[in-house]
Amino acid sequence: MKLADLETPALVLDRGRLERNLERMRAQLRRLGVDLRPHVKTAKCIEVVRRALQGQAGGITVSTLKEAEQFFTQGITDILYAVGIAPNKLDHVGALRSRGADITVILDNVAAAQMVAARARELGAGFPALIEIDSDGHRSGVRPGDAALIEIGRILGPQLRGVMTHAGDSYNCKSVDAIRDMAERERAAAVHCAGELRSAGLPCPVVSVGSTPTATYAGNLAGVTEVRAGVYMFFDLVMAGLEVCSLDDIAVSVLATVIGHQPEKNWIITDAGWMALSRDRGTARQKTDQGYGVVCDINGHPFDDLVVVDTNQEHGIIAGRAGAAIDISRFPIGTQLRVLPNHACATAAQHPAYQVVNSGVEVEAVWSRFSGW
């Protein structure tokens, strides 16, 4: 089976690039002496996650209990559920734990801590929890210095397993130096809060940090016990715009077919719209706005002059960059193209499977992936 034999749109995964990306992150964290706890929210695919776990301690990070269920069924037991726990999910966590899944939850407030501690007492069961720290102001977490940290730790009591933070604001950094600074800020916030808890006589064995940009550029992770990252497996245009990877590292692309032209407008129409590419426009605020994606030939080589300028549900519109004229006759009806995505997590989520290639057009495997909650 070759890419040319597939109905489009379809999601293509280059195994060689994937493995190179995995090895690069492994080497970086080996150098820093810290374990990797891969985040599976990007891949949602056991074949990818097994490769990511090679040479690691074996724990994963999940963003949904569906991910926890799926990977636990595949034999992975050490699972960090890295979204603040809600009351309506605690019984599900308890059921997974009673089946043998060592799930840790996270929380950042007194009410959630009370709920977790109370439910643990009621059930006579453990709900190990990390306290989420806000290292960058972008979303959730207890701020370093906030007295709530110790209060939450005391309420959790025997459920307290440590602290975690995610410098998601690293996605908005304007330079590699800014990412390096963010990595140090992420480390310092987590280590500081771990110290505060320990000074209060509370246990804090786990100090967990991570995002793909900060993990890539961290120079020192002293005091950190594990790093979480997910999109590094595939990379995408947002990461390339941040100089966290190059275009040649991007391992996923959407296979599309030319279905029409609008000669007066210099448009090429394809069958890969926002349903296949996702609505993510993450490069819109970067130096180079990549529209809905960078257009490549079927072998994955980017065309410098083309970009997906607009999408409808099942239609993509390809045009010249910055309105430049292009020769649309180079792309007759039926031509297959590949589109590098803005955001691998969002694009992969639209597809039921990866068509796996290795630097070519031969489909060597089909790896299924899941979605939903």
Add this chain to the structure above:
Amino acid sequence: MKLADLETPALVLDRGRLERNLERMRAQLRRLGVDLRPHVKTAKCIEVVRRALQGQAGGITVSTLKEAEQFFTQGITDILYAVGIAPNKLDHVGALRSRGADITVILDNVAAAQMVAARARELGAGFPALIEIDSDGHRSGVRPGDAALIEIGRILGPQLRGVMTHAGDSYNCKSVDAIRDMAERERAAAVHCAGELRSAGLPCPVVSVGSTPTATYAGNLAGVTEVRAGVYMFFDLVMAGLEVCSLDDIAVSVLATVIGHQPEKNWIITDAGWMALSRDRGTARQKTDQGYGVVCDINGHPFDDLVVVDTNQEHGIIAGRAGAAIDISRFPIGTQLRVLPNHACATAAQHPAYQVVNSGVEVEAVWSRFSGW
């Protein structure tokens, strides 16, 4: 089962609103004397589509061959595949046709017409096709007046079944009057091209038009044989911004749970991020930018002062409109909220099922939906 018993995020469908929306469109097209061919790309759910087909001729519009497969399996045979046909999909269409599905394809260029005509001759089979007309310049189609129309018609020969157009640019109209004008432009373009084909001695039994805005506000559909529309079943904030519906007509919402607060920022953090809401920001270019969605209580009543201002993959950030201060203590941890989506097609696509309610919080059914290609 009540909404309060569900793990979140989850997609809620209000059956009463759905049925009211279906009846309104039925009444409008009855008044205009034209058949409705519902577009199933929004719902992708047989229970919804069966209701939409009540009192209609029975044909549907699809945006993917997966939709064709799924609904044909459920007994629907008259299917218009309304995305320009690609060579790599024609054999799939042929296989469905040989199983009894009366699938019509569309195309807008000579190369595609040659391919369809050649394949029909090779197989001794029919590939009925409509010629797509460009009535609004927003995407695909042959422009009225373009000599290619007759050339394509002649190449198709016995495969030619008529013309179709979709005034997708109606989504960008700035007033109801502009939508009315667009509806007339859509009608006139299709009817004009049908006349050209007939004058050239070619058959043109089908004259198909449609988009939810133009179908809603069309005043005259003389010469049109069928109307296609899909999002009218559920409606959404983009449609409300166009005055095609009111907020009270929006039948789908995403159930979310409060998992945290950031008091200094006046933020409420929920577990419904862009994975649940979609990345669609379709209201960003409208008069009222609704962020990632309008926040309602669990009964579906909107809060005037709240909006989802940002999202990450599994986190939503709710804040006051235009930075206004809100009392976040009204929304303790565990509070369930419902978010009205910008774009029902994009949001529904993220979910595996509809939790069906009827103006309340009792889940009376779970209707599954599909995705992918």
